[in-house]
Amino acid sequence: MATSGNSAAASHVGKVRANNQDSAYAGSHLFIVADGMGGHAGGDVASAITIKHVAEADRSFESADDAAQVLHDTLLAANGILSDTVIEHNELTGMGTTVSGMIRVGNKMAMAHIGDSRIYLLRKGEMTQMTHDHTFVQRLVESGRITLEEAAVHPRRSVLMRVLGDVDASPEIDTEVFTTEPGDRWLLCSDGLSSFVTEDKIAATLRRVTDPRVATERLVQASLDQGAPDNVTVVLVDIGDDESSAHEPPIMVGSAASPLSFEPTIAKKPVRLPNLLLHPLKATQPDDSHFEPESDEYYQAIIREDRRRVRNRRISWITFITLTIAAITAGVILGYQYTQQQHFVGSVDGKVAIYQGVQQDIGPISLSHVYQVSDVRVVDLPLYLRASVENTINATDIEDARRIVRMLSDAQIP
Structure with missing residues (x-):
């Protein structure tokens, strides 16, 4: 846990993970969260390298559009650094990270985002998700293939479409500029929070707890109360009447707060990111997701898989109901036959x-x-x-x- 002026940041390894692969930074102008992927292959290294590099963009800008462009370019540069690091350290092959960050420029917020970490805005008591999850399940929801309720339990709910890492030299990064005003509360978090704590509970905490340090503590604890199998990281930024949301010195939490180490924990044959297990979305033993590059072929494969899953589920339910009815009927018949022997x-x-x-x-x-x-x-x-x-x-x-x-x-x- 760390706090700086009107901002606060917290990161916890969770109750299952052996190491913290999340990183976060809160500075004078820049606020950012990264959720590393690749397990022992170097998810912690990926998020730490990215945060340490992007932190160099924590400065004042003449316009929010300039800040958004610099943030975008800095993330692309970090992507190149990750690829170069893998070339020099083969044991890190497959590492990657999601990133959600923003730079405040006066009454504007310049945002850059890739992956499934999130940025929320609480304004006048109403919370809105400002980022778009880059997951196949989100695409299925948007195309009307599945509902939000089905997405929450979908077997492919953690398949990512975009990440920073050694898989794409020029990944597509979302950038956008938003207007902010006094009283706004911005929340950046890894999916260790958003996947285990409901948005209603997150919003209720942000409305009820005014102190940013205490609020981040409460949010992390809420995830821990749900079992927190994944790392959970939170950055909270309050917008006051002046143009400053934070004070020096800048703060880092998670793996970025520790020295980088490229030593592998287990010697194993390098594998590519599409075959790696990434982070979990249920409060049980981690059943990690994986990255798949954005492609219509894979999307169609997911749709076909959904159709098979729905069909198999219907067949299972029909079979279960039929067997249940048969068992009840047989029980009634046998019971009646027994009574007629008395x-x-x-x-x-x-x-x-x-x-x-x-x-x-x-x-x-x-x-x-x-x-x-x-x-x-x-x-x-x-x-x-x-x-x-x-x-x-x-x-x-x-x-x-x-x-x-x-x-x-x-x-x-x-």
Whole structure:
């Protein structure tokens, strides 16, 4: 946790990860979050290199458009540095990072973004996501293929379309300029927060907690309360009446706050980023996503996979419902057959009778019926036997029931 003026930054390794692959920076003008990918191949190195390089753009600009262009170019340069680093250190092959950053220029915010880290704006109590997730699931949502609810549990929800790394010499980076005003609260975060804490809860925390340091602590804790299998990093910027949102000295958190180390933890054959497992989106043991370059072929493959998944899910549900109905039906039949093997002695129309079934009803359904009526009248029986018949007498089988009737016949009062 660190704070600087009207900004604060926090990063936590989470409850499952062995190392923190997130990095963040909060300075006088620049605020940025990076979520490294590549696991032990160097996700922490990728985010740290990127943040340390982009931090050089933390200065004043004449216009927000100039700031946006510099931020864009600086990220492209960082992408080249990552590629060069992999050439020099083969053990880092496959490393990459998402980046979401912004530079304040007066009443403007110049933004640059790639990947699935996010920037939110809380204005007058209403929170809005200002960035666009570069994931295949987001594209499926926008094309109307799946709903937001389906996206939250989609098996490919973490497949990224764009990242910085050694996979694309000129990745497409979103840039945009927004107007900001006093009272605005800007939140930058890795998906360790946005994937585990609902937007409603994030907004409620930002509305309720005015101190930026405490607010970042609460947001990180909210992710930890959900199990936080991924690293979680948060940068919070409050806009005051003056043109400054932060004060010196600048602050770094996450892997960027530590010295860079290129030593591999496990010697293994280098693999390319499309085959690597990246970060998780469920509060369980990490089931990481991977990067796929933007291509219509892969998009169509995802659609076909969705259709198969929906079809298989329908077949599974139909099979489950059919088997359940069959099991219930079989249980009812077997249960009814069992009841019809039972007998007891009672009375009907003033005479002793043998009943087949059990002395219970299921709603309007009776589980017994008169099997045989004798000539023995209940009023001719002694009082103690009369009471027994009226309360019914259980029999072990039909022959035992007939024996009871004969006994009652012999006991009639002349």
